[in-house]
Every structure is written in C-alpha cells, then in structure tokens.
Amino acid sequence: MPELPEVETIKLGLEKYLVGKKITDIELLDNRLLQDPELHLKGAKVIAVKRFGKGLVIDLDNNYSIAVHIKLTGQFIYQGNEIKKSPPSIKLVGTLPSKFTRIIFKLDKNANLYFNDVRRFAWVKVLKTSEVKRLPFFKELGPEPFKDLKIDYFQKVLKKSNSAVKSLLMDQKKIGGVGNIYANDALNLACIDPRRKASSLKDEEVKKLYAAVHEVLKRGLKYGGATEINFVNALGQAGKYLEHFLAYGRGGEKCYNCSGTIKKIRIAGRGTYFCPNCQH
Numbered sequence: 001m002p003e004l005p006e007v008e009t010i011k012l013g014l015e016k017y018l019v020g021k022k023i024t025d026i027e028l029l030d031n032r033l034l035q036d037p038e039l040h041l042k043g044a045k046v047i048a049v050k051r052f053g054k055g056l057v058i059d060l061d062n063n064y065s066i067a068v069h070i071k072l073t074g075q076f077i078y079q080g081n082e083i084k085k086s087p088p089s090i091k092l093v094g095t096l097p098s099k100f101t102r103i104i105f106k107l108d109k110n111a112n113l114y115f116n117d118v119r120r121f122a123w124v125k126v127l128k129t130s131e132v133k134r135l136p137f138f139k140e141l142g143p144e145p146f147k148d149l150k151i152d153y154f155q156k157v158l159k160k161s162n163s164a165v166k167s168l169l170m171d172q173k174k175i176g177g178v179g180n181i182y183a184n185d186a187l188n189l190a191c192i193d194p195r196r197k198a199s200s201l202k203d204e205e206v207k208k209l210y211a212a213v214h215e216v217l218k219r220g221l222k223y224g225g226a227t228e229i230n231f232v233n234a235l236g237q238a239g240k241y242l243e244h245f246l247a248y249g250r251g252g253e254k255c256y257n258c259s260g261t262i263k264k265i266r267i268a269g270r271g272t273y274f275c276p277n278c279q280h
C-alpha cells in the first residue's frame, strides 16, 4: 500500500498542476464513489492540496474539500497541455480513460484529472473543509515524521507498547504514514530486529530508529516513491525507490550493512525482511 513518500509524491504533483484550476465538470464512472458528483464541485477552483498520513485533501475555493484515501491501487493522473512531453506509463495506467477510471475531473484549460482504482478499495468524500479533520481517519491519525512526530513522543509510545517494534511503526494511530516497506527498511538501517518488543528498545536504539525512519522516508520521497503494484505520481509515472530498497523485498539477497543475507519472515501476517546477522 502506498505510504508517506508515495502519497507525498502524489500531493506535490497535484499541488503543482491543480492549484488555480477550476473544475468545469465531473464524469462519474463509479456511482459508489460520490452520491451527487456535481454538488460543491462544478465551478469550484482548487486552492490547496494537502496530505495527512496516507490521505489526500484537495481544498476548493467554496469552503469544500475533496478527501481521498487511495488505499491499495488508487491513482490520480493529471493530463494537460503543459505536460505533453511527460506522458504517463501505459503499463501502469493504461490508455486514459481506462476501464479502471472511476472519476474524471474536467478542468479549465483543457486539462483532466483521472482517478483510477483497480481494486476499488479507495474512498472519495466531498465535505466542508472545516469538517475534514473530523473524518475518523484523519482524527485518529498519529503524529507524522517531518510534521509533528517528536523524539519524546516516539520514545514514550515505544516504551508503552507490547507489540513488535515493526508493528508499532506501522500503526497509523500511533505514527502516521509509515507502512510495511519503510518499516522494514528503517529497522534494517537502524540494525534492530523487527520482532523485538517495542518497549525493549534502549534509548540509543530509539534515537537510531527515529533517525532511520526519517532517513528512509526521505530516500523514498527523493526517488519519487516505490511502485510496487501500480503506484504512480500525478503524471502517471512510476517511482524508483524499488531500486533502492534496503531490506524490503530483498529476501535471499546480501545485506548492505554487513555480509549477512536478508531473510523473509512474517510478523502480524505481513511479509517482513531483515538481516539476522546485524539486526538485533
């Protein structure tokens, strides 16, 4: 599932291309996504794009917002005259609109924003901007790296937890934005065994892990996210973090920290990759 770097990558693209554009029409191809597609959307101008954890919010100039969780396979693809030289990946996106296009936001200046979702787990809600923070998903979201995740809080939340440290990192109510890929890689970078009880980490290890979480997310963002299933940026293009994974998806391969071999196990049902040689 897309994590903080992937959703931030989408956010940066949408911010660049959508802000200042007006929604001139809506074509709803999946009726389950919106009840009345024209209500509050038609004629409104985009004034800001925000990200909360793995959620996206598009603010409009009429005090309404579009809140979206792309879940496993949601994609936003912008098409406009200014980006003709930067075409989307046909392999990941298809020819637009594709059979997985659920909503087409028609914009002024002949631009379109396509919302695709293969698996249909994504949700889209149109609501008053002032009510966005009251959506359960946003309300329950823990502090995020690069925003409000402070070391003191991180330390406290680890000390209080009986879960495996990896599961804790992925708990969106405790820490927003970190999922399976970056939890695996942060633990490898910090040389911490993902199975360890969160509360067993020593102060030095907590600091190391805190820094590692920020470092791997920063790398993820630098490479435009990881395209695992069908993640694409706002222009429909793949991210390259996949080529820079530290542990995630590298079972049987050499660890970059030492001469050990990355092993795959399961923690709380999720594929977990770590190096038994250097992660203690």
Ligand SMILES: [Zn+2]
Pocket (backbone or CB within 6 Å): 255, 256, 257, 258, 259, 260, 261, 275, 276, 277, 278, 279
């Ligand atoms: Zn190692």
